[in-house]
Amino acid sequence: MLKVIFFLAAVFAGAVARAEILELRPQAITEWKAVYGEVEPRDLIPARARIGGTVVDLDVTAGDMVTAGARVAVVVDDKLTFQRDAIDAQLGSLRTQLVTARADLLRGESLRERGVITVQRLEQLQTAVDVLDGQIKGAEAERLVIEQQVAEGAVLSPVAGVVLSVPVARGSVITPGEEVARIGGGGVFLRLALPERHAATLVVGDEIAIGTDGDGQTGRLAKVYPQIEGGRVLADVEVAGLDDRFVGRRVPVRLPVGTRQALLVPKDAVTHRAGLDFVTVETSTGAVQRAVVPGQETMRDGAVWLEILSGLRAGDKVVHGDE
Structure with missing residues (x-):
């Protein structure tokens, strides 16, 4: 029996020797707040x-x-149509008067060459032609204004x-x-409305997790609005490939609002037996199993780590790897 015990102890000691030893140090982890963002068009x-x-x-x-x-x-x-018709009638009358005035001017020039009328009378005939010509140009300009107003009746997409x-x-x-x-055009973004206590922690360029578990899409905090209304600060998040079929759709978002210190161990260092979680710790008397209370998972360098809420303290040497 003693030989069996010594054999198992030797095997366990050899396994510990092959495993990695991690000395615990407090590490900064990001605090995330779950909120909802609304899909909004850029324009x-x-x-x-x-x-x-x-x-x-x-x-x-x-x-x-x-x-x-x-x-x-x-x-x-309809009033524009009536105004245009009135201007057309006025133009017709003025053009007829202009034809008569130009004919009178031609006769006057002929009579002036023969000395029948005075220069003053000829100038009066020329002035009548110039006045009618100016009135016609003014009426044509008014008609262009009416036509522009009629054209502006077409409502165009900006x-x-x-x-x-x-x-x-x-x-x-x-x-x-x-x-x-x-x-709505120009693509879409997520509009967030956050409690004002988080305003100081928002930094343009921060990565934002889209979804509730943080394993889905990510976005970038593009803008934080300076005005706070109703105890809320507004922020815009740019998300590549965001579904733009429904404007106003609510999307769960997790955003960083601070950091805190925590003890982290690799996920493979925690074993589960009889409803309890254990971590192997190297001590001066050998390796021992300690019951721990794990917290949330976090990703570090592509590996999954677990936060340890109780059962370990800074400086403990955790055994993990091949055991």
Whole structure:
């Protein structure tokens, strides 16, 4: 029996000799806070009406993709049509008067050569032609203004993207500047609203874990807004390949809010027996098994480590590896 015990002890001692010895030292680990971020478009711009009137055409609905400058709707103001018709009638009258005035000027020049009329009368005829010509040019300019206003009845998309909402309907009466459609474009990012106590810990460029377990996507903290409202600080996170099908979708996020000191051991150093966790510790009298309470897992240099909440202290020599 004693030979068997000595044999097992020798085997165990040999295994310890082949294993690695790790002297525990407190290590800094990152504190993570789980929050939710909302998917937001980079550019959220309303397509607004430039003139008031009635919506006669509505070319988009929520969810449609549009290009920059694409027509979203058409607004018509009947008063512009009446004003243009009035200017056209005025132009017709002025052009007829101009034809008569130019004919009078030609006759006057002929009579002046024969000495029938005075130079003063000839100048009056020339002035009449110049006045009518100026009036025609003024009326044509007014007509161009009306035509531009009519053209501005086309509501255009300010950016390329997706139509998020259309708050008007065909036949609606709207005023200048009123929103006809809301366009989201330029890609998407995550918008976070965090308690203000974490504002000082946020650093632009920090890596943000997307998901609840930290094993999924990662993002980069791109911007922290300086204004705090309602006890919340806003921050934007850039995430490559973020799903942009649903704006406003909530996504779980884990972000670093600080660091703390902890004792870490390799995961393979912890064994589980009879509902308890044990770690082998090298002492002056040999290797002993200590019951420990493990905490959360963390990744270090591509390996999984466990935080030890109790059962070990700094300076202990943990045996791990091939036992």
